[in-house]
Amino acid sequence: MNRYVQSTVMSCSILAGVIFLATSLSALAGPSAWTDSMVPGSISATKTYSLKDDFYVAVNQQKLAVMTIPEGETNYGTFSEVEKANSARLIEVMKNGKGTSKDEQLLHTYYGLLSDWAARNAQGVNPVVPYMNEIKNISSLAEMTAYLTSPGKNPDAIGLIGFGPSLPMSNPDTYALTFTEGNLFLPDAADYKEMSEMGKIYKQSSTDVSLYMLQRFGFTKEQAQAMVDNCFKLEAMMADKMYTGADKGSIDFLSRLDNMMSLADVQAKCGAYPISAIVSAYGVKQTGMCSVQNPEYFSTLAAIYNEQNLPLIKDYLMVKLAYEVKEKVDRAAYEETTKIENEAMGVSGMKADDEYYLSRAKENLGKVVDNVFIRNFATAKMKKDVLGIIKETTDFYREMIKSEDWMSAETKAAAINKLDKMQINAVFPDKLRYYGDLDITPASAGGTLYAADAQLSNYFMREALNRIGTKQNRSEWDYSEVYEVNSNYDPQDNSINIFPGILGGAFYREDMTREEMLAGIGMVIGHEISHAFDSQGSQFDATGAMADWWTEADKKAFDEKVNKLIAYYDNIKVNDLCGNCDGEFLSAEAIADLASIKCMLSIAKEDPNFDYDKFFRTYAGVWLRVMTPENELWRMTQDNHPLSYLRVNLTVAQFDEFIKTYGITPSDGMYIAPADRITVW
Numbered sequence: 167m168n169r170y171v172q173s174t175v176m177s178c179s180i181l182a183g184v185i186f187l188a189t190s191l192s193a194l195a196g197p198s199a200w201t202d203s204m205v206p207g208s209i210s211a212t213k214t215y216s217l218k219d220d221f222y223v224a225v226n227q228q229k230l231a232v233m234t235i236p237e238g239e240t241n242y243g244t245f246s247e248v249e250k251a252n253s254a255r256l257i258e259v260m261k262n263g264k265g266t267s268k269d270e271q272l273l274h275t276y277y278g279l280l281s282d283w284a285a286r287n288a289q290g291v292n293p294v295v296p297y298m299n300e301i302k303n304i305s306s307l308a309e310m311t312a313y314l315t316s317p318g319k320n321p322d323a324i325g326l327i328g329f330g331p332s333l334p335m336s337n338p339d340t341y342a343l344t345f346t347e348g349n350l351f352l353p354d355a356a357d358y359k360e361m362s363e364m365g366k367i368y369k370q371s372s373t374d375v376s377l378y379m380l381q382r383f384g385f386t387k388e389q390a391q392a393m394v395d396n397c398f399k400l401e402a403m404m405a406d407k408m409y410t411g412a413d414k415g416s417i418d419f420l421s422r423l424d425n426m427m428s429l430a431d432v433q434a435k436c437g438a439y440p441i442s443a444i445v446s447a448y449g450v451k452q453t454g455m456c457s458v459q460n461p462e463y464f465s466t467l468a469a470i471y472n473e474q475n476l477p478l479i480k481d482y483l484m485v486k487l488a489y490e491v492k493e494k495v496d497r498a499a500y501e502e503t504t505k506i507e508n509e510a511m512g513v514s515g516m517k518a519d520d521e522y523y524l525s526r527a528k529e530n531l532g533k534v535v536d537n538v539f540i541r542n543f544a545t546a547k548m549k550k551d552v553l554g555i556i557k558e559t560t561d562f563y564r565e566m567i568k569s570e571d572w573m574s575a576e577t578k579a580a581a582i583n584k585l586d587k588m589q590i591n592a593v594f595p596d597k598l599r600y601y602g603d604l605d606i607t608p609a610s611a612g613g614t615l616y617a618a619d620a621q622l623s624n625y626f627m628r629e630a631l632n633r634i635g636t637k638q639n640r641s642e643w644d645y646s647e648v649y650e651v652n653s654n655y656d657p658q659d660n661s662i663n664i665f666p667g668i669l670g671g672a673f674y675r676e677d678m679t680r681e682e683m684l685a686g687i688g689m690v691i692g693h694e695i696s697h698a699f700d701s702q703g704s705q706f707d708a709t710g711a712m713a714d715w716w717t718e719a720d721k722k723a724f725d726e727k728v729n730k731l732i733a734y735y736d737n738i739k740v741n742d743l744c745g746n747c748d749g750e751f752l753s754a755e756a757i758a759d760l761a762s763i764k765c766m767l768s769i770a771k772e773d774p775n776f777d778y779d780k781f782f783r784t785y786a787g788v789w790l791r792v793m794t795p796e797n798e799l800w801r802m803t804q805d806n807h808p809l810s811y812l813r814v815n816l817t818v819a820q821f822d823e824f825i826k827t828y829g830i831t832p833s834d835g836m837y838i839a840p841a842d843r844i845t846v847w
């Protein structure tokens with residue numbers, strides 16, 4: 167459940183009221199000539215693709231023609247290759263428990279419980295039954311209130327809200343108690359008013375999973391169906407004032423999340439819903455103001471939480487509990503529910519068991535896995551190389567900002583200050599987080615997976631809630647999921663975080679050429695730093711506070727450039743199912759790609775023998791990826807990064823170095839006239 171809020175609500179990673187400028191968009195040769203190559207089988211090995219017309223497909227053609235998606239996966243590509251190698255290394259540590267630290271031992275113990283199918287199958291759903299009965303036996307709103315405020319009966323704090331620590335946008339010094347909207351099955355609150363294609367897929371799969379799980383708890387099929395119907399009925403009421411996908415994709419969305427109010431005021435908003443009692447029951451020692459991400463949702467809650475809706479609320483909670491434990495119980499539940507979800511997303515087969523164990527470990531003790539990954543696989547050489555490129559990149563950005571002719575000296579000074587104050591977190595922190603006081607009981611001492619999950623959930627919930635009211639320490643890297651093939655920029659502490667997980671394969675090898683290095687990890691670093699100056703990052707200042715450091719004229723000039731990019735993307739149709747791109751939703755990530763390549767090309771200028779062909783081909787290769795049609799549709803609405811073929815073609819086509827290297831002329835598909843180019847920085 168969304169029980170506690172991530173401290174970085176919106177860090178920008180490498181992977182995941184508009185003025186329409188009437189430039190000659192329809193006359194552009196480019197986008198319409200490019201093939202949507204995301205789904206396997208869309209590119210033939212024998213057809214001729216020209217680098218001049220469709221660079222991404224021409225470079226990757228032979229691989230795209232044969233690339234398939236592995237069993238149990240929604241997509242595959244260059245990122246997945248690195249991820250596979252990382253997983254293999256982590257799985258080895260997890261299985262043999264090598265290493266003397268507590269972190270490796272915890273991971274190994276957890277693996278022992280996960281893989282003990284005999285014990286898991288013998289228990290089935292039995293450990294969860296008492297918790298299910300707690301909800302089933304509720305017969306009045308007063309009893310519901312007692313349930314919601316009893317960690318003993320409701321250990322995971324399921325309910326109609328989420329709560330946890332986060333840094334308020336306008337004042338990120340201190341972690342505040344933060345309230346989020348409740349949990350919905352459908353991906354977009356708007357789906358409850360008008361069902362989207364993606365909404366239909368989620369409705370079907372969450373219904374089927376819930377029906378299966380509820381029957382495992384002894385409900386008849388008819389009872390289960392009625393419970394699921396009630397659950398969706400309640401969700402439709404909850405969704406009424408929730409933020410929609412369109413809200414979340416708008417550039418000003420983050421400013422709408424910053425609503426500070428006292429706990430008494432939050433309680434007054436949500437009527438009888440016992441929000442004060444809940445947070446105090448779960449051990450929040452709240453003193454200051456709370457951050458309420460969507461105040462209107464809490465007013466809706468006041469109208470929902472009453473005796474009349476009690477049957478709906480009960481069914482909602484029972485459905486959610488059954489759904490949440492689908493991977494925590496036995497083999498039958500794991501296989502059946504995974505099969506349902508895989509079919510819905512066009513995925514064939516199941517992932518290997520070891521991959522499943524690792525993904526569960528990442529989900530339930532990810533912070534321990536971070537430590538294991540860093541201790542075993544991050545090297546001082548990696549850190550030195552990454553810091554070297556970061557230095558070159560920040561030097562470039564400093565010069566780039568100084569040379570922008572549309573920006574005043576005042577705004578430039580503020581931008582350079584932001585760059586100078588940027589916190590650099592590369593590869594590993596000075597000191598690893600300590601988990602010596604975390605314990606799970608191994609199978610040999612009578613432990614079970616269900617009990618271990620409860621111990622872990624309790625420990626990490628307490629760790630998160632204990633943050634509330636504490637100061638953010640900007641000099642300490644608050645690392646998370648660094649085993650992933652990813653990196654991020656966090657606008658709330660103005661930090662770039664380059665993960666050790668991305669330092670492999672096409673991104674980084676010690677024997678790489680300069681061209682490969684700049685198109686790989688260099689591009690990642692340039693991308694993350696530029697998030698400080700994209701359409702969203704530019705709303706935060708050097709301290710990480712949401713603040714306007716722009717003069718009015720500079721902001722207007724910047725917005726015009728961003729709007730041109732938005733209009734450009736809005737005009738690109740991917741395919742009939744996915745429709746057109748949402749430029750506003752994609753703008754921050756698209757700007758980061760553009761600025762990054764500009765930066766790498768500028769660094770390249772210092773080398774008279776720089777091999778541009780090698781650089782551009784490596785860049786296109788980094789984004790090689792195929793996915794199921796369902797995953798492509800999901801990305802179009804839920805992932806704010808442009809699809810691979812667009813983030814390559816649309817980016818490289820803006821630069822003279824590319825035009826020159828391949829002799830692109832106005833009749834070529836990759837040609838964009840200088841006046842139509844969309845470089846923001």
Ligand SMILES: [Zn+2]
Pocket residue numbers: 178179180181693694697755758
């Ligand atoms: Zn990004």
